[in-house]
Amino acid sequence: MSKTISGLQYDRKTKQWSIDKRIKNHGRIRQRLKATSTDEAETEFYKIIADLQDSNQRTQDGIMTFNEAATRYVNESTKRSLDRDIFTITLAKTFIGSLTLSQIHMGTLQALIEYRRKEGIRSATVKRDLAVIRRILTLAARSWRNNDGHAYLSCPPLLEMPDWEDSAIPYPLDWQEQQRLFEALPSHLAVMALFAVNTGLREQGVCWLRWDWEVKIPELDTSIFITPGRKRIYSDGVWPGEKNKEDQMVVLNRVAKSVIDAQRGKHDEYVFPYSGNRITRIHNTGWKNAWRKAGLPKSDEYNRGPHNLKHTFGRRLRNAGVPLETRKVLLHHTNGDITTHYSPAEVSELLEAVERIVDQKPSQILRRAG
Numbered sequence: 001m002s003k004t005i006s007g008l009q010y011d012r013k014t015k016q017w018s019i020d021k022r023i024k025n026h027g028r029i030r031q032r033l034k035a036t037s038t039d040e041a042e043t044e045f046y047k048i049i050a051d052l053q054d055s056n057q058r059t060q061d062g063i064m065t066f067n068e069a070a071t072r073y074v075n076e077s078t079k080r081s082l083d084r085d086i087f088t089i090t091l092a093k094t095f096i097g098s099l100t101l102s103q104i105h106m107g108t109l110q111a112l113i114e115y116r117r118k119e120g121i122r123s124a125t126v127k128r129d130l131a132v133i134r135r136i137l138t139l140a141a142r143s144w145r146n147n148d149g150h151a152y153l154s155c156p157p158l159l160e161m162p163d164w165e166d167s168a169i170p171y172p173l174d175w176q177e178q179q180r181l182f183e184a185l186p187s188h189l190a191v192m193a194l195f196a197v198n199t200g201l202r203e204q205g206v207c208w209l210r211w212d213w214e215v216k217i218p219e220l221d222t223s224i225f226i227t228p229g230r231k232r233i234y235s236d237g238v239w240p241g242e243k244n245k246e247d248q249m250v251v252l253n254r255v256a257k258s259v260i261d262a263q264r265g266k267h268d269e270y271v272f273p274y275s276g277n278r279i280t281r282i283h284n285t286g287w288k289n290a291w292r293k294a295g296l297p298k299s300d301e302y303n304r305g306p307h308n309l310k311h312t313f314g315r316r317l318r319n320a321g322v323p324l325e326t327r328k329v330l331l332h333h334t335n336g337d338i339t340t341h342y343s344p345a346e347v348s349e350l351l352e353a354v355e356r357i358v359d360q361k362p363s364q365i366l367r368r369a370g
Helices: 038-061 066-076 082-096 106-118 123-142 175-184 187-199 203-208 254-263 285-293 307-319 324-330 344-360 363-369
Strands: 008-011 016-023 027-032 214-217 222-227 232-234 237-239 248-250
Touching: 008 038, 016 038, 027 038, 066 082, 066 123, 082 106, 082 123, 106 123, 175 187, 175 285, 187 203, 187 254, 187 285, 187 307, 187 344, 254 344, 307 324, 307 344, 324 344
Parallel strands: none
Antiparallel strands: 008 016, 016 027, 214 222, 222 248, 232 237
16 A cells, blocks of 8 residues: 555555545545556656636636536436436547537537448438537526526527438338248247238337236237336346337237237237347347348348338328328327327227228238238
8 A cells, every 4th residue: 555645545455546635625535546556656646636626716706617517517416317418528529528518519529520421321310419519508597506506507508410311221021021021030030020011110210118018908809018118127128218208009900910819828928028138129130131131221221120010001091092191100200199089989980990000911921821
């Protein structure tokens, strides 16, 4: 243990250097160091202490760096997708972490934007990155206050969102393509995909689908599923809720109903389990291999994920002559408390609509699927 620097410690057992020291206006700091020698440990020690003192002084002066603002944002956030935000923040720190908030604008963000573009990241993803940064700057300007009661930032800068016209083009499947893909999928994914293409339910909803979300409709001798709009905590994880935070109804045509009936008894909680656990993703290696094997588009120009099943469902509804308003409901582009706003008669109308897409299927494929 060092005897010359107060707070710098060395553990002979673990051969690990660490800090254990109280800093004025900051409190106690306990932290392991990366150093492997005495000289390195002293250098690292003084840098950490200096950074903390600088941070304290900035706080007193009403100044905050992006690193400090990002840390506060993460500690205070209750956002459902915080893990995604942390990824963005970690990346952004490399480019703007040491900058004060007033130094952050489109000019200082350009290096980050160009880095993401060179990585092949789509502009939609970069927009999400910038939205996180904008949120932090907005909080610093409108909500957070320093010791004098003043905002850390007078006004958040205007951030221009990039649009490189590079969004992936949806690829709805025709019947033959669907057949080739489903035959190439592992059986547990094929069942999930068959359900998705007949209900329009997104990947997240299919993976999380629970038996306690099922609602019986005895008047129609069938059932529907209600996926909760709000976050719910379960023993094995957190259902993040639907994108628009509204409950959504999943109507079952005869193909989807046959899938549900075949899944009964396989798991106490989840409709689509695998080896006793909830399947977390459809878009995995099994899906990607099957997509290639089925001879479907390889180009990055096209979306190659399971969201295409939702697009396929929507196109087939349109081809079947289902009215736009009905399609919006079935594709979950509607708001409202569906558990109270939909009567059995209205469910019957939606059920008739989703049955139309089954009737479109070529007879030879229908026999094979059945």
